[in-house]
Amino acid sequence: MTLSTLDFVSVIVPVFNDTERLAHCLQALEQQTYPNHSYEVIVVDNASEDDVQAVVTNFSHAKVVVEPQRGSYAARNTGVAIAKGNILAFTDADCIPAPDWIEKGVQSLRDVPNCGLVAGRIEFSYQNPQQPNSIELCDSVLYLQQDLYLKHAKFGATANVFTYKSVFAEVGLFDQILKSGGDYEWGQRVFTAGYQQVYSPEAYVYHPARHSFEQLYKKILRTTRGPYDLSQSSTYSLKKFIKDIARDVFPPFKTFGRARVDTIHQKLQLWFVLTFIKHLTALERVKAQLKFG
Numbered sequence: 001m002t003l004s005t006l007d008f009v010s011v012i013v014p015v016f017n018d019t020e021r022l023a024h025c026l027q028a029l030e031q032q033t034y035p036n037h038s039y040e041v042i043v044v045d046n047a048s049e050d051d052v053q054a055v056v057t058n059f060s061h062a063k064v065v066v067e068p069q070r071g072s073y074a075a076r077n078t079g080v081a082i083a084k085g086n087i088l089a090f091t092d093a094d095c096i097p098a099p100d101w102i103e104k105g106v107q108s109l110r111d112v113p114n115c116g117l118v119a120g121r122i123e124f125s126y127q128n129p130q131q132p133n134s135i136e137l138c139d140s141v142l143y144l145q146q147d148l149y150l151k152h153a154k155f156g157a158t159a160n161v162f163t164y165k166s167v168f169a170e171v172g173l174f175d176q177i178l179k180s181g182g183d184y185e186w187g188q189r190v191f192t193a194g195y196q197q198v199y200s201p202e203a204y205v206y207h208p209a210r211h212s213f214e215q216l217y218k219k220i221l222r223t224t225r226g227p228y229d230l231s232q233s234s235t236y237s238l239k240k241f242i243k244d245i246a247r248d249v250f251p252p253f254k255t256f257g258r259a260r261v262d263t264i265h266q267k268l269q270l271w272f273v274l275t276f277i278k279h280l281t282a283l284e285r286v287k288a289q290l291k292f293g
Contacts, residue, residue, distance in 0.1 A: 009039040009102055010087070012079030013029075014044045014072045014075035014079070015093035017048045026056065029062070030060065032100070032101065032102045033100045034103045040063070040084060043056050044067050045064055046069075072092075083165060088164070089105055091158075092207070095122075095159055095205040096125070097206075098203075101120070101205060104200060105200060105203035108200035109163070116197060117161060117187060118163070119200070120146065120202075122146055124140040125209065134269045135209075135211055137266075137270050140209050143219065155190075158182075158183045159207055160204070171192075180223050224281060224284040248279070249279060255274055
């Protein structure tokens, strides 16, 4: 890629409070291998109580815009609307992009003809890297598996996605009514429109694993409620519900196989937590289907 053909990239980072981790994210984005003059960072303050502007001021590439409507997809849409770049890159305030994240993401996008979506790898970080707890391990094998998302559901989690601004012009913005599943719904539209989608292990970010049951339970509630937001636009069918329930109650052989555990004690503990979480997810899905609770 020569300087004359270099794409301008707009990195869009929604944030609600969480200014401490936002600062680490912006520091990583400040130190990218991609040429300094060829990218911008748009921080979308989703009506935070924290002083987001005070943090953003410390970073030359970043600017802040406020989106008062709560919801990460509304915030991302605001970022898309003001982005200068012909390429858009999405990550979250709690993520740490690798130093060559933009460079590798742009390369992956350009290398595939008619590419509409690059889903980059998401590596998990742990409170104690040498000894992650069972909740952290569970989170790391259940969620943000970008290669599997792309293969089986034709989307990438917006913690790490690259696309062209022209793709939004054709398929539309994120559905900002959704609180969860908006990246899935948008990815489906990109796929239906005939664009190629690719997984990029080279364009990676680090994401902190949830380390407590309370944090993981909030994730379960959000992701099981997401399909019922989607059902308002008729994309979540009874057939899909039954398929999801069957997957939830089936023993977690595949997810367990992805975990990096060494001792028998860790393996037994992880198996128990995975099974419990999957059954809890099934229960919450049934409650949502019956509009109970």
